[in-house]
Amino acid sequence: MTKKVVLCCEKCGSRNYTVPVSNQAQAVRLERKKFCSHCQTHTLHKQSI
16 A cells, blocks of 8 residues: 655745655655746755655
8 A cells, every 4th residue: 555745845845746655664755856836947855744
């Protein structure tokens, strides 16, 4: 079974994306470079807590 995590923009803090992740414990938080509709640029999005 997978759960959904939210990715938020590092620049403005808006929560733009949800991504399915496996239930296994991970040592590091998920990071992806994605387009932020509020900043209008590609920025690093990190998994929110």
